[in-house]
Amino acid sequence: MNLAPNVLALLPEYILTLAGVFIMLAEPCLKPGSSRKPLGWIAILGTLLAAGASWFQLGFGTVHAFSGSIQTDAFSIFFHLLIAAVVLVTLLGSLEYFEGNATHAGEYYALVLFGAVGMMLMTCSTELLMVFIGLEISSISTYIMAGFRKGQAVASESSIKYFLLGSFATAFFLYGIALAFGATGSTSLAAIAVGLGTTKTPTLAILALAMMIIGLGFKVSAAPFHVWTPDVYQGAPAPVVGLMSTAPKAAAFAVLLRIAFSGFPSMQHRWAIMIWILAALSMTIGNLGALLQRDVKRMLAYSSIAHAGYLLVAFTAFPVEGISAAAFYTAAYAAMNVGAFAVITQVGGFNETARTLDDYRGLATRRPVLSGVFAFFLLSLIGIPFTGGFFGKFYVFSAAIGSGHIWLAVIGLINSGVACFYYLRLLATIYAKPTAEASEVAPATPVSVPAIVGLTLATVATLVLGIMPGNTLWLAQYAGTSTMIENAREQCAATPNNCQQMPVPMERR
């Protein structure tokens, strides 16, 4: 099949956009009050097609499109597949969740798809302005989705808090782009990498990078920019939290990887210090904060801050190892976190009948299978062997140790120990003997078939990443090398006389 680069490079995005627009057009045609599930199925179909299109792209190597603002390579395809998988699990879990509860279920499906388009555009663009637009699309759709339980005060609080702090963060990111343009004369990552060699204003470039790290640090909820996370996760609907704690973060990490390793590779000794501090703070604050929480969603919010910290550890490693470790960790984290929130969706329901640790007491006697799955995800979040979380942590910390950041790895390992405590506390509560009142709770509604499929997908993904990480690791490493090679080639194309080849990535393995 012969496709023009402009079509081929953005095939998944086109499919998702068309599906989203179709849902918007079909929504008013349905009778008010009738089921919105067909729209959900269209969204699921669109996501599957988009994932297939991403897989199809893998056969074409690196494709440049739209005057170099889009670069579809193994790196972007890895994150495309990841985002599509997260969206799929979220949609499968949302079908029953929003049915009859929210009046805007149709718009919800369209928003999820448009948000996914924004996230995917972030991962495949090498032009900072494009990244910014993608970031805004994904952010605005998540701000709205956070407030979808309109009746509740916590939902509005969640949405508004997220919106205000998120806008503040994007302002930082945008200012960083402007300063990078001032320092290097371009907003394209390849041109920035070349421009950094000749710039007369290196301080400005560092400030630009710091601003962009702050902006993206907000989005991935790295400490000290994490304050919004617990409140937002507590108020937002559970499936949405599952989505927004994984997919937009994966996209933001992909952007951060591209900016750091493709745009500012010559400044690694400088930005590695900033990332070091962010990683250490996020791990520590996240885990210590989680210890104090009684609300399960808030606890997982702090846990996601800590996981953002573990992921940031990978940035201090050597480029290819760092990128592949970070990509693998993102996949493992996405699988187990979206799974954990899928369980919470089923346990709590739309009205969130189960919120605190006390509500979860004795869950295992009422819903044994669901509790077993939840326990598996919690074990994976701890990082027990035979789960995705274990290999994720293993690759990240070994990459950090390999580049000499032993203290950071030590901080990370101590933090993993602290983290055991609160995950195991939740686990022990689930398997504890139910109290008298808890046993009087109304019988739980059975889990619907699509939700079972979604949960199975997340469980299988976590398990496969833990037992047979080979394939994903191969794709992650391919992703890491592909960006670096392309980066070197582009730099050479920009300055043929002064061609500095990157250290050959394949050598290091």
Place this chain on the structure above:
Amino acid sequence: MQLALFLIFGGLAIAGAINLLLQKHPINSALSLVVVMMSLAVLYWSLGAEFLAAAQVIVYSGAIMVLFVFVIMLLNAGEEEHTHGSRAAYIAGFPGAAAIFCVLSFVFLTESKHLGSANLGGQLSQASNNIAEISSVLFTKLLLPFEVTSILILVAILGAVVLARKEQ
């Protein structure tokens, strides 16, 4: 001329911004924001960015400010009250703003030698036209971000529908 413009409108922008923070009534704050926006437009224009200046006046001083004033009127917002939270915001906000100000001024002062200068009416002295250049970049190199903005606006419209429509 350029220096005089800069001093007058730079001072006006800062005065407007401080007034915006100090005013208790939201409508007064909104009107000081108009002053800030207009002075910024003049500063952009004096730096040779005519398109940005025009966009600033039309979009910010025009559309966004009208929206602000409408919202304030519709909500019938009264004087703001000082709560415990707003005092905490003062304690965190002023040092934060001061820190950002110090960092930015440090960087710009250290790099001031190498940063180029732009002049009033750059169009007259330079061969290329600012607006012509923006439009050619917007429809060639930056075509995709320009087009994808439509999805952004679509998402915003969807959000407005979802958040504003009454529950049945």
